[in-house]
Amino acid sequence: MDEAESAARRLAWGVHNAVGFVFTLFWTAGWISLALLVLLATRRRDVALRMAARCWAPGLTGGAGARLVVEGADAVDWSRPYLLVSNHQSVIDICALFQAVPVPLHFLLKQEMAKVPFVGWYARACGMLFIERDNPRAGPRLRREAAALLGAGHTLCLFPEGTRSRTGVVAPFKGGGFQSAIDAGVDVLPVAIDGAGDVLPPEGFRVRAGVITVRFGAPLATGDASGAAGRQALADAAHASVLALLRRSA
Template identity: 65%
Template sequence: MQPASLWRWLWTAFNLLQFGFTLLWTAGLISVALLLHALSGGDRRLPLRMAARCWAPGLLGGAGARLEVEGLERVDWSRPHVLVANHQSVIDICALFRAVPVPLHFLLKQEMDRVPFVGWYAKAMGMVFIRRDNRRAATASLRRAATLVRGGAILCIFPEGTRSRDGSVAAFKPGAFQVAIDAGAQVLPVALEGTGAVLPPDGFFRVRPGRIRVRFGAPLPLATDVGPLDRSALAAQARSAVLGLLR
């Protein structure tokens, strides 16, 4: 066997072990989190922090990812925000759970509610699912998301709508920014760098060790001196801010 072929075979075998670890770690931690959620009478604080303190670090470490976080000092984390981030990989969620210093919620595509363990956890934690193929249902989901944020939650949205295959940042869909407007919460731009290299969006679990950076920008207000911003203007400003953080 040629050295290059042997190296590829070894990486494939190692990735299979990592995939098995990911499944077992996720199922085990979520089971414990759901049990604590039930025993506490529905209190979500500890199960949500388990995602940040246990689940996410375990998966990042298992992938060989080194996480760097910048810009936390720009944000008043005692206030609700709508985080908007570029999206390169499923490991983005791990990086954000770990980087954000307070409990974090996500707006997830509807298909995620059928994923064992992950979907169960997301439902129990009050995450919001959105149907992208049904405008009326999507609007109702965005209203629920705004209610969640008005209640004090930090909500993360990936406004590109899907993962980038080449690292570029697609246009931000303006509908998601209606959540911030309805909730009266500032929009917080977040740039993720390196996640697509650690766990590419295509192929079967091709993990490679690497550095992941999470950069928080300055919160964006909902209005300027000349008046309130509409959701399209907010989307354009947020995308520009994320691109600036990536540069």
């Protein structure tokens, strides 16, 4: 490939990603606006959440050229609430999980997301939870809120690595978030996401077509977990389950 052809390819990809970024902004703003109007009219958060799963998320994964493959969902009893814990490769993970989980799904998001126009409005209106990483006093309150959400029969997703993986390696799971499942008496559901980091890397906006696979593991009971040691043991078991799910594609 000569220098001119290489420059043309880089320009084409640059234009492609710029158009994709603009599409993402307008698509997100449009569907969130509609979802908020529906929520205002119906007062039903479940309807607004399923709009994300059936309309917003498919548009973004499809627009990225991604094909979603879901494995193991049929073996899960979705009539029960779960604390869903997943590895975190990309922001498109949220789209993949919204689509893969067949019930209304709440997320635990970093506090900065609450300040993002449209996204923050939607998240707050739909009962999402936010973590204040720089405020240690916020932890107990957040765990109570998460336990109450789970206890009310809702499924909550968190990314216990704490941030997106820049290398694809799954970092150890932090145990603090698992306390809410223990307090609510609900199972932890490990989930592995594979391929999302290739479709949309964690740095910048460089979309590439590919396959995103979401694999559901076996639920982990929380009844025997007690104290900090039991909480961390549960987190370690979930981490091991996610790693095993990822190895299925190896």
